[in-house]
Amino acid sequence: MSKKETTVENNLENVEHALGRTEKFIEDNQKTLTIILLALIVLVGGYWAYKKFYEEPRNTEAQKSLFQAQQYFGNEEFQLALEGDGMESGFLDVIENSGGTQAGKLARYYAGISYLHLGDYESAIDYLKQFKTSNEELKSLAQGAIGDAYLELGNQAEALKQYNKAIAVNNAVTAPFYLMKKGLVLEAGGDKEGALESFQTIKDDFSESVEARQIDKYITRVSL
Numbered sequence: 380m381s382k383k384e385t386t387v388e389n390n391l392e393n394v395e396h397a398l399g400r401t402e403k404f405i406e407d408n409q410k411t412l413t414i415i416l417l418a419l420i421v422l423v424g425g426y427w428a429y430k431k432f433y434e435e436p437r438n439t440e441a442q443k444s445l446f447q448a449q450q451y452f453g454n455e456e457f458q459l460a461l462e463g464d465g466m467e468s469g470f471l472d473v474i475e476n477s478g479g480t481q482a483g484k485l486a487r488y489y490a491g492i493s494y495l496h497l498g499d500y501e502s503a504i505d506y507l508k509q510f511k512t513s514n515e516e517l518k519s520l521a522q523g524a525i526g527d528a529y530l531e532l533g534n535q536a537e538a539l540k541q542y543n544k545a546i547a548v549n550n551a552v553t554a555p556f557y558l559m560k561k562g563l564v565l566e567a568g569g570d571k572e573g574a575l576e577s578f579q580t581i582k583d584d585f586s587e588s589v590e591a592r593q594i595d596k597y598i599t600r601v602s603l
Contacts (some may be wrong), residue, residue, distance in 0.1 A: 490502075491509075491524060539564060555591065
């Protein structure tokens with residue numbers, strides 16, 4: 380027998396031994412493997428059932444509750460938007476009853492902005508900090524609104540920190556808006572150099588924005 384034939388034969392024997400060991404393992408552990416397989420089926424099926432029969436209906440119901448509150452919000456009836464009208468739920472009800480749904484998460488943003496308009500700045504900060512989203516524009520608006528609340532509370536340092544976070548999202552609409560706010564806060568605080576930097580960034584990087592239309596007068600004012 381050649382060396383090549385011997386090698387092939389040895390490899391076949393090794394494969395046979397491996398298969399034999401696998402079969403023996405399955406035979407010896409058949410009960411355990413069956414339990415594991417059944418557990419996986421239950422877990423996958425349970426997750427699907429949870430999503431289909433619990434989470435989706437809850438989110439649909441929460442969306443319905445959110446809708447009326449959004450109508451009040453759009454009409455600037457912020458107290459009704461928060462608390463509801465006795466018949467329809469407000470944002471606070473949606474958060475309490477469906478806080479883990481997408482509608483519940485969005486309700487935190489609306490609640491924060493509502494409190495900001497009502498002058499309850501601490502509550503505005505609390506709800507807006509709870510709001511999490513992957514939407515860049517909403518994320519920037521939430522950070523900027525937190526900055527507005529801190530500014531109303533007289534905390535300019537924290538307001539600027541939040542405006543910087545809003546600007547860092549680098550959204551073409553919100554970034555120049557909060558650059559303008561940042562510049563005005565710095566100018567009011569006597570930091571003309573910092574204000575100039577903010578205004579110049581609008582001119583250089585966001586020349587198509589609404590804020591850029593009259594930015595030259597702000598640049599001139601802090602340059603004097």
